[in-house]
Amino acid sequence: MRDLLTVLVLALSSGAIYALAASGLVVTYTTSGIFNFAHGAIAMFAAFMYWQLRSGDAWHLPAPVALLLVLGVFAPALGYAIDRLIMRRLHDASPITRIVVPIGLLVALIQLASVIWPPDRVNATLHLFFEKPKGSASNASATTLSIGGVHLTYHQVIVFVVALVVALALRLFLYRTRTGIAMRAVVDNRDLAALNGADADRVSSMSWALGSMLAALAGILIAPILALDQVQLTLLVINAYAVAMVGKLRSLPLTVVGALILGLAIESTKKYGNHLPHAFNWITVDTVPVLMLFIVLLVVPQDRESLIGAARDRTRVPMPTVAHAVLAGAGLVAAAVIVPSFVHGNALGSVGYGLALAIVALSLVPLIGFAGQISLAQLGFAGVGAVVMFKVGADGNPLALLAVIVVCAAVGALVALPVLRLRGLYLALATMAFALFLEKAVFTRFDKFKDGDGAIGRIRLPGLSLRSDRANLVVMAFVFAVIGVGVAELRRGPFGRRLQAMKDSPAACTTLGLDLTRTKLQIFALSSAIAGLGGALLGGWRGKAGPEQFSLLQGALPGLPLVLLAVVGGITAVAGALLGGLLLALMPLVGDAVPTIRNLMTVAPGLAGISLARNPSGAVAQMSDNVRALLFRRRRDDDSGADGEEPPDDLRARLVPELVGVGGPASAAELRALDDELGLSWGRCDGDPADQ
């Protein structure tokens, strides 16, 4: 009985933290329509900022001043800047861009924080509020109080009270003040809000400032309880995703309910977890939030507004000819033969690592690029591949690759099965939950592998030595090339057209009688098989592997940045995947070579992700467009036609239909940006000076 009471009281207080963290998420989502993946990172950054201002090891300001500066100045300014510089561009962006750009921000903030406060040099810790400084003679009752026999720290009480006040104040603000109503109106119908006279841009900046303030508050209150650590703190707030999802990201009261459920689940797992039967030992404090997120996503109906309101994906899907694709593949293999002659040691290690990651990134091309299905779990699937290889193919038996393909395809389909009806953000979150689950409950079950020491041999063929670096690199290049050609071919065939149809209009597919269930299962299976192959080869290249190589955020080359860079490279193109994988592995190398830009290189993946807000089609598409535009300009000069002449018909036919999205109204600024990007802005008559 006493135990139960303790659990209840503790659940209330940890639930309060989650409620606080999640309410900020709800505010930015309801008012901007963008799910702020970076919410946790903002919380983390603000907590570090508070440490910087407050700590005796740093600037040592009094607590009220430090609080005021962080909550009243820094956090709102950060939120405002994020909206002005980044999120504002996302109003009519494709669903993928709307998800990837905030993830870019998350990664950038984590990296930036570890550049400013390097974990190996700055030993940052925050104390509980009203905790007596260490060493002073104080009895426990000075910092704790007892409620019904349960001891609580003042900090826990403060958290609870703050959460309560914030919840009530938010409710009043959003439903009783005109600014609050305008925030909700802007999400509902931005154009109409403007026609009513509300300055939609200002309203959404304010909501980001508010959301960022709430994140900061949560961060400062959580950090003393947990640890002031870049990744851990960010991940903890990710737990709030599950909580916010209970209220479908919209309802604050339901969010509070969700927070209490999570608090209860976590506290009772803490208390009774080791009494669970052996078969359930994967239910731990670490996995409970992830499981809850997964379950909530499955149970809660999807927010239809968010799906219908989303703009069509206008990214172009390049269609290289077979000859081009094969030629490019052969080029890659040739490069793999040559490169080891010039590149050695660490650098060569990174090149191989990058190539293996490129194969994992390649698995995203059919999934995200063609089918429009977002998955953040690809590196997790790669980890499954590595585990299979570790278990059955540690000696490099090529047949083990078959097992990798079969197991990963099965796991992929198995994951796809429950999430079949999920799309967009919901799918992204579900796959993210799955990746975290793999990381916390699956990869840790294999001895040696869990310590990062799972030996994996390189592929060998009977009578053929493929174990040298060069041979192994060629093997990976060959695998990439073959899959790459296959993927490009796939896009041309009937299956590719089905994928495209699924991406363009799932509703239309259903009315036409296309069976999306099968298509979706197939594409998930295919994609995770590719990722698994990449993981197995990655393990072989390194010689050993562990959870470190296949985690979402932790480790040197984690999963979220990989997705980012693949999308930055150009998620619809095979070459984009190659670029993405290599970039991720090689950027730290550049930083090592040129120390002055090392910090920049650390933050680069995140910044690159953010840059997608400007150019959603990715680097490869951008480059080929620029080349095309250049060729076109030259041709036009040759034609000696008058300036402002229409482009020749064949070129227009290729460019224009992709340019003007037929799905929804395109803003003038957007169309202009596209025209500029394509070098088609000549001869335009600018009638709108305010828009410049």
Place this chain on the structure above:
Amino acid sequence: MTPIEAAPVLELRDVRAAYGRIEVLHGISLQVPAGKVVALLGPNGAGKTTALKVATGQHPATAGHVHVGGRHVNGCRPDALARLGVCTIPEGRGIFRNLTVRENLRMATYGGTSESVVLDRAFHRFPRLGDRRNQLAGTLSGGEQQMLAVARGLAVDPALLLIDELSMGLAPLIVAELYELVAAIAAEGVSVLVVEQFARTVLGVADLAVVMQHGNVVASGVPSDLQAELSAAYFGASA
């Protein structure tokens, strides 16, 4: 055309507009004289909505001039124009579906009218909305939703009221009722531009009519004189 005494409240002069590289308005001119109701007519795709969007600042003109109340407003933002007294009821349902009736009306107060006045006027005219003031607007019937949209035009007492296809998807009886209301608003001295596909809908209300086709103004004048041009526009004979 009827002679115009004062400066027109809205004037488009040789306005061109494009979506990307595709021009959809090829230099149109039209005027809404003070205190008059002008109907902008034309078949689907003629460019009526685009013309309205140019007038409200939602879409840039690539050439030509837009004047509101004698002022040159090319490049003005839509929210700035709205606060100056241009009230626009856009195509489709011009309401916030996830806000209650009352919150919808509260959004109308950005023009400067106080909340109590807005609510009074709206609920006086539409007692039915008053009964449902705390209901989500998205759960109202189609007719009630459009009533709510029109109530905004009525409540804020604008200088210029722009309405795009009020009749879309509504029963004729409700449309007639709504247009009676527009006439009442106009009777209070508000200048109105109504966009419709079919002349019949607005014949009783409009003082003047402008017919558009393929992004050009093909006729303008008193509605009853325009039957010939209208049928030409709809049935494809070149005007």
